[in-house]
Amino acid sequence: MKASQPTPPKWAERLLCWYCRPAILEDLQGDLHEYFERNVKAKGVKRARLIYILDVIKFFRIYTVRKPEFINLLIHWIMLGSYIKTSGRNIVRNKLFSGINIIGLAISMSVGLLVIALVSDFRSYDDFHENKDRIYRVITAHQRQDGPPMNLATSSVLAGKRIKESVTGIEKVTLMRRGFGGDAKVGESVMPLSGIWADEAFFSIFTFPLIQGNPATALKDPYSLVLTETSARKLFGSENALGQSVKFDTINYIVTAVMKDIPRLSHMHFDVLVSFATVDLVKPDMDGGFMSWSNIYSNYTYILLPEHGDAQTVQASINKISTAENKALEDQRIDLNLQSLGEIPFNARLSNPIGLAMNGIALWILGGFAMIIIMSACFNYTNLSIARSLRRSREVGIRKVMGARKMHVLGQFIVEAVIIALLALLLSSGVFMLLRSSFLSMEPKLQTMLSLELSPRLVLQFMLLAITVGLLAGLPPAFFFARINIIKVLKDISSLQVFRHVNIRKALIVVQYTFSLIFITTTIIGYNQYKGLISYDLGFSTENIVNIKLAGGVKGDLLVKELKELPEVTDISRSLMVTSLGNIHGMQVKYKNDSSGVWLNLIDENYLPLHQHKFLAGRNLHAIAEGAEESEVVVNEQLLKRFDIAKRDPLKALGEELLVDTMRLTIVGVVKDFNYGTLESTIEPLIMRYASIQYYGNINLRVKTEDWPATFARINAIWQKLDKVHPMEAKFYSDQIQEAYNQFSVMVKVFGFLAFLAVCIASMGLLGMVVFATETRLKEVSIRKVLGASETKLVYMLSKGFIALLVIAACIALPATYFFFDKVVLVKFMYHPPMRVSELILGFFIVMLLALVMIGSQTLRAARTNPAEVLKNE
Incomplete structure (x- = not known):
């Protein structure tokens, strides 16, 4: 085997690479290696290495040592200072273009x-929850055979108990239920409060600090009540609330x-928490089976995973639990899914939310539109920078002649x-x-959901946005000027073409006005x-209908009796x-063997x-005495x-019977279809029944008056006489319809x-x-004017x-x-007015009129320029 050379x-080689200038390193290394090989043969390995x-x-x-890094850093800082000074001079020297860029960027950046x-x-x-990243909510996907799918923020109590009993890898589970509330009574004082039922694990999952009480036992026993600091102050003032009694309806709860x-x-958000153990005692077997798998509309389940949980x-x-429970359901399917705590505020599409949420897609759309603005x-900046290329090219040329590189x-x-x-x-x-x-x-609702307050983190994000916008706006002209050939640029910079035969400045103007027209036409x-x-x-x-929402202790029959006395x-x-x-x-x-x-x-x-x-046929419902058996339906x-x-056939349908709950009701009238829901939904089958007083939630008034404020004052006086605790909620029907489409109004x-x-x-x-184009063509305009061109022709030439x-x-x-409205927006509304061509054309005429004013003012000024002033030095 051949011995290795x-x-x-190694450490001597690394030392040489560390201090030696890159320009001579390779040659010096080669020479030293050559001497090393000769010394090995002549003097041996050890002496050769020495x-x-x-x-x-x-x-x-000195001539071999590379420059220290701090010198390069110092040079960069000196260059940066030079860039800043030069930039400041250019900004001041070109006030119009700088002003346009600063104002345009400021307006867009504000969005x-x-x-x-x-x-x-x-x-x-x-x-503020310490374990936010480990908290999940169990949500429900509900599908009936004959209905659309529903996604709910709620889940059944049975689902929560099954998860608590049989799912491993979970640290804590808490069950909650919405809908608790009413008039809280302490002595003679009455205060309307709302809240939720929650079990004893609530405070071990969520970080809601207690001022008084033990978080481990606060929600353990039935009739236990937890107050927020504000609620306690309203009910007890400066008095100690702990251990006090608060009455809701006829039941006493202990704080x-x-x-x-x-x-x-x-x-x-809530005013009070009530122990979940109270639910069975207050409302036993509610909702047709409290522990039913399909009782999914009022309860919430939250889980806490252990650290590093999966x-x-x-x-x-959880999927195995859903599969097992769904076997007992005939015409529906209920699946459970986990939703992280961080996702909840961005998912407004879930029904039965426990609080307000934002549509995540709408936020993305708004962000996309902001980016377009x-x-x-940025297009403006690029456009104007390249338009001023004739002036800036000299600056670039001098810099390159003096040794400036592309960087x-x-x-x-x-x-x-x-x-x-x-x-x-x-x-x-x-x-x-x-x-x-x-x-x-x-x-x-936005005022309760958002603060939009400035914070150090937000200020830093604003700074990053400004720097990013500066980079986006500055990179295209920077690369443009860094790559140009000096001789060609000084000869004719305006000949720059991109996308083959499309001038970059024209392309940017088309893009800008395309988005502008889309926005303004969409608005119209x-x-x-x-x-x-x-x-x-x-x-x-x-028309002229006022709806009053019943609340608190107001009895509908007494209110109706009082309101009937008003002549309006x-x-x-x-x-x-x-x-x-x-x-x-x-x-x-x-109906017969068919149900729906x-x-x-x-x-x-x-x-x-x-x-x-x-x-269309039949008659109205007849009044029935309180407690009498119901028999009719419209x-x-x-x-x-x-x-x-x-x-x-409406006429032949009269007298037919429907099974509603356990009652057989006879059809006595058929009304023409009307929009029961909003215009986003189709008109579905509907029944209208006569009900007991306890089920009415609203009183509807038709009012005829010339003095609405005075009439409302009299109605409110009647309300205050019957209920001094709750404010009256009375609204015009037309105003309520406007509120129903308030999101559409906000979007507009x-x-x-x-x-x-x-x-x-x-x-x-x-x-x-336009200003730049007219300035650069003043000589051409003057020559044409000397040769007999009229102002009208010159304006047309400059503006066409x-x-x-x-x-x-x-x-x-x-x-x-x-296409956007026809295929995306309006398909969500089953009933809506048709679009008109005039709406599309109006936006175009508005934009065109504004553009013509600017183009015309500048081109007319150029056309009226005295040729002698422009050509006197030629």
Whole structure:
């Protein structure tokens, strides 16, 4: 076997590589290795290695040693200072273009700041819980054979108990139930409070610090009550609440603990907690079987995983429970899934939430639109920077002649863009403070869900946004100037082409105005659709109807008696619910051998005439005495179609019987279909029954008055006489319908604001381009004017290119907007007014008019310039 060749000491080689300049390292290493091999043959390995070490030390000289890193760092800092000074001079020297860029970036970044603040708030939800990353909620996916799938934040009590008993890998499980509340009475004082039932594991999972009481036992015994700090102060003042008695209805509860108030950024809010052990005692066998697997509408299950616990393993065990329990169900399936605590605030699509939530998709869409606005402002920067290339090319040329490399040119333009973005951040921060209050006021729920307060973390995120925007805006012109050939640039920089025959500046203008037209056209169509939705013919009358929600100790019959005495009240009725607002009540109905779930409203004999429902056949419900047996029902057309009653003939359907609960009710009337839910849903089968007084939740008044404030004052006085604790909730029916579509209204406002920003930014960019184009063509304009060209022809010559770009943008934006509404937005609404071509064209004319004003003002100024002033030095 051939022996291995001897090598120099490794540490000596590393020492040489460490101190030697890279330019001479390879040659010096080669020479030393050559000498080493000769010395090995002549003097032996040991002496050769010693000589190699001495040579490495000997060559440690000034001309071989690389420059220290701190010198390179110092040079970079000196260059950075130079970039900042040069950038400042350029910003001051070019006030118009700098102003356009700073204002455009500031306006666009203000939307970005708002989105960052929104996301920051939602990501901060429930951060005060020490074990947030290990807490999960059990949610339900419910599917009936003949119905749409439902996703619920709730789950059954049985599911929680099965998980607690049989699933391993879980540290704690807590069961909760919504719906506790009412008038809390302490002595003579009465205070309405709401809360939830929770078991003894609640405080071991969630971090809600107690001021008084033991968290391990506070919710253990029946009739135990935990108050928040504010609730305790309202009920007991400065007195010690612990051990005191609080009465709800006829039951006394004992205060076992007082907890600190819940932070705003919490997905659950309550005034009181009641021990879960109380539920069976207060409402035994509620909801048709408290421990039923299908009792999924009011209860919540939360679990706490151990450290390093595996949610997927737990989910697999829960799936086995679902499979086993679903075998007993005939026409439905209930599956359980885990949802992390951090996901809850972003999932508004779950029914029966315990608190408010934001639609995560809507947040992504808003973020996408904000990015479009920011990119539009970045386009402005790129567009104007490249448009000024004739002037900046000289600066770049001198720098390159003086030895500047590509990295130096890149650094100069990127630093300038970042400085402009940071200046824009100062302005956008002020705009953000104005936007914050306006945004929160658009929807009352937002004020309870969000704070949007500045914090050190949020300020840092704002700074990162500004730097990112600066990089996005500065990189394209930086690369543009870093790569250009100096001779070619000085000759004709405007000849730069990208995408083959499309000029980059024209492409950016088309992109900007395409988005601007999409935003403004979307706003116009959305507004008209919103107005159409709230004025849509629902199939009954809502004019001059006021709905009063019953609450607390007010007895409906006494209130009705008092209200009838008012001369302004022409009609009065009672109902379980107010229809067409999105609230739905349902029940099972059977006709012969066919059964199905149908919609329901409980009404009195005055309801249908007051709302002017149209009868296709039959009559109204007759009033029955309190406690008398119910025998009649009024149905809609869809119910006849669903069960194919009398071949869907309203007249022949009269007298047919329906099995409702355990009662046989006779159809005495058929009303024309009307929108029971919102216009997003189809009209479904419906029954309307006469109900006992205890089931009515609303009183409906038809009011005729010339002085609405005075009339409301008299109605409120009657309410206060009957109930001094609860404020009256009275609203116009028309106002309630507007509130039902409030999310659509908010979306229109947001789009309108984005449209305004997009048009402003695009218009500023267009103004800058027109100013530059007219300035660079002044000599051409002067020569043409000397040769006899009229002002009209000169204006046309200067503006026709820009107008053509706007037409191209319209050809892209208008079909895209129509497709967006026709295939995405309006498909969610079963009933809506049709779109009109005029709505599409109106947005185009608005944008075109603004653009023509800017183009015309600048081109007309150029056309009126005195040729002698321009050509006198030629």
